[in-house]
Amino acid sequence: MAKVRTRIAPSPTGDPHVGTAYIALFNRCFARQHEGEFILRIEDTDQTRSTARSEQDILKALRWLGLDWHEGPDIGGPHGPYRQSQRSDIYRQHIDVLLENGQAFCCFCSAERLDALRATQTENRQTPGYDGHCLALSEQDIQKKLAEKVPYVVRMRVPSEGECVFQDRLRGEIRIAWEQIDMQVLLKSDHLPTYHFANVVDDHLMEITHVIRGEEWINSTPKHILLYQHFGWQPPQFCHMPLLRNPDKSKLSKRKNPTSISYYKDMGYLPEALINYLGMMGWTMPDGREKFSIDEMQAAFDIDRVSLGGPVFDVEKLDWLNGKYIRENLDAEAFAQVFAQWAFDSAKISKIVPLLKDRVERLSDVVPLAGFFLSGLLPISDADFVHKQLSPAQCKTILQLTVWQLEQLPEWTRESVEQLCQTLSQFMGIKIRETLFPLFIAITGKAVSTSVIDAIYILGLDISRARIRHAVEVLGGVSKKDVKELEKTLRDLQKFLLPAQD
RNA sequence: GUCCCCUUCGUCUAGAGGCCUAGGACACCGGGUUUUCAUCCCGGCAACGGGGGUUCGAAACCCCCAGGGGACGCCA
Numbered sequence: 001m002a003k004v005r006t007r008i009a010p011s012p013t014g015d016p017h018v019g020t021a022y023i024a025l026f027n028r029c030f031a032r033q034h035e036g037e038f039i040l041r042i043e044d045t046d047q048t049r050s051t052a053r054s055e056q057d058i059l060k061a062l063r064w065l066g067l068d069w070h071e072g073p074d075i076g077g078p079h080g081p082y083r084q085s086q087r088s089d090i091y092r093q094h095i096d097v098l099l100e101n102g103q104a105f106c107c108f109c110s111a112e113r114l115d116a117l118r119a120t121q122t123e124n125r126q127t128p129g130y131d132g133h134c135l136a137l138s139e140q141d142i143q144k145k146l147a148e149k150v151p152y153v154v155r156m157r158v159p160s161e162g163e164c165v166f167q168d169r170l171r172g173e174i175r176i177a178w179e180q181i182d183m184q185v186l187l188k189s190d191h192l193p194t195y196h197f198a199n200v201v202d203d204h205l206m207e208i209t210h211v212i213r214g215e216e217w218i219n220s221t222p223k224h225i226l227l228y229q230h231f232g233w234q235p236p237q238f239c240h241m242p243l244l245r246n247p248d249k250s251k252l253s254k255r256k257n258p259t260s261i262s263y264y265k266d267m268g269y270l271p272e273a274l275i276n277y278l279g280m281m282g283w284t285m286p287d288g289r290e291k292f293s294i295d296e297m298q299a300a301f302d303i304d305r306v307s308l309g310g311p312v313f314d315v316e317k318l319d320w321l322n323g324k325y326i327r328e329n330l331d332a333e334a335f336a337q338v339f340a341q342w343a344f345d346s347a348k349i350s351k352i353v354p355l356l357k358d359r360v361e362r363l364s365d366v367v368p369l370a371g372f373f374l375s376g377l378l379p380i381s382d383a384d385f386v387h388k389q390l391s392p393a394q395c396k397t398i399l400q401l402t403v404w405q406l407e408q409l410p411e412w413t414r415e416s417v418e419q420l421c422q423t424l425s426q427f428m429g430i431k432i433r434e435t436l437f438p439l440f441i442a443i444t445g446k447a448v449s450t451s452v453i454d455a456i457y458i459l460g461l462d463i464s465r466a467r468i469r470h471a472v473e474v475l476g477g478v479s480k481k482d483v484k485e486l487e488k489t490l491r492d493l494q495k496f497l498l499p500a501q502d
Numbered sequence: 503g504u505c506c507c508c509u510u511c512g513u514c515u516a517g518a519g520g521c522c523u524a525g526g527a528c529a530c531c532g533g534g535u536u537u538u539c540a541u542c543c544c545g546g547c548a549a550c551g552g553g554g555g556u557u558c559g560a561a562a563c564c565c566c567c568a569g570g571g572g573a574c575g576c577c578a
Contacts, residue, residue, distance in 0.1 A: 009578090046578070048577095125504085128574065168507095174506075180504075180505050182574070182575095190576080194576070194577085196578095215506095215507065219507090220573075288515090290526085307514095308507080310508070310570085314514065317514060317529080320527090
């Protein structure tokens with residue numbers, strides 16, 4: 001039997017997500033338990049959203065959790081390159097095969113036509129999907145359009161009847177009718193592949209034997225199987241893991257829950273505890289032990305014991321586990337070391353020091369003044385938001401708009417945070433001093449402190465977002481109705497911003 | 503709307519037809535230890551979504567329903 005090879009294939013389009021770590025953990029355990037290999041591949045075919053920064057952050061976060069890999073963009077390997085943006089030629093060659101065999105076709109439809117088509121279909125309560133318009137094109141039509149350099153995509157031909165039957169390692173047989181499957185775009189007009197195409201080609205070339213991924217992919221598996229068939233390749237074994245959930249059971253999302261691995265790092269969770277916690281999402285040790293290391297998990301791992309109900313990510317239980325690790329795994333010396341490393345990160349300290357050096361008269365003033373830099377959520381109450389000119393509702397509006405704006409910041413710099421606060425102040429017609437008041441409470445816990453703009457910048461998006469969100473809760477939270485109104489205000493704010501950018 | 507997946511305490515889960523009066527853990531509540539608190543220890547609360555089958559026997563197997571979730575992009 002071929003050597004087991006699994007992979008994690010993150011897309012570098014944002015913060016390193018705990019869901020990525022979760023799937024990586026199970027892939028890694030499975031591979032290593034079978035004396036196989038676990039590889040990392042970067043799926044950066046979305047040119048508009050992928051960033052090198054995000055790729056670095058993801059690699060760093062996975063390594064922090066101890067999820068190392070046998071092959072990857074950073075360490076190379078025999079099946080590289082491991083970054084899809086560097087494999088364009090490979091995809092082009094493979095797409096040509098499908099084109100020649102008539103298993104794929106060029107589609108010249110404009111985005112406008114497709115949007116209109118989708119709108120009509122949705123209106124008529126039909127399943128949205130490509131109508132096969134360009135299938136009718138003659139060879140001459142196609143050559144002419146190609147010569148005229150009309151932008152095009154390559155779509156996959158799909159059987160019109162019958163069904164795709166496949167085995168899922170955890171769920172057994174799954175049958176999906178071909179008519180449910182859209183004529184998927186394989187190659188985009190920028191000549192880069194879509195996920196579906198690149199993924200199949202790479203998994204084959206990288207000799208992936210087991211595809212362990214999130215449940216969200218079940219419905220597109222027929223597309224992947226069809227591609228394996230077209231190429232005459234042996235498909236891997238599929239295994240769809242349950243999705244991590246928010247407390248309301250929806251798919252884990254940063255809008256409702258901190259999802260960034262760096263948030264948990266910044267909050268002072270130990271990597272061993274976080275990975276242990278992820279290991280008990282949908283899986284248990286055969287002996288029922290709840291505290292286990294990644295090596296112990298790997299040794300006892302049995303993928304067939306994964307339970308399928310979507311597990312809710314419960315921060316309270318994570319807190320308990322993390323405390324247990326601190327108490328049981330760290331002696332005084334180790335604790336001191338771990339804490340110092342976490343708290344006195346030199347890059348962070350060098351940013352904080354200038355903010356407080358000139359404000360203190362005694363060294364003992366430092367902790368009361370800057371303790372919030374080393375805290376998680378702050379012990380604030382609605383009474384802290386009482387202000388001469390601002391109502392609690394205004395405070396809430398400022399806070400909520402600020403979080404949303406921070407999330408959309410293209411670049412995390414001190415200047416961009418400041419700019420954001422300035423424009424918000426102008427937009428609301430409130431002096432900057434007042435605008436910043438609720439932020440001072442939320443971020444520093446006090447009405448008077450070091451520069452809150454610098455504080456947000458230094459604390460980073462994860463912690464700032466968590467604190468602001470906590471402040472909004474303290475103020476009574478936002479109802480669905482509030483959200484609607486706030487979103488409208490946000491749109492106004494964005495309109496307000498547009499002329500300023502010229 | 504169409505399709506797919508899922509369903510045991512509030513949450514994470516054990517459970518492979520009789521070991522189930524359904525076990526463990528978090529949270530919560532009570533009690534003990536502790537100068538306080540936390541830790542630690544002891545105890546308590548709390549679940550098989552509903553309805554039909556199959557079977558001597560169903561949490562487990564089958565069917566239907568309901569509920570939840572996901573997918574339906576030139577995102578991944």
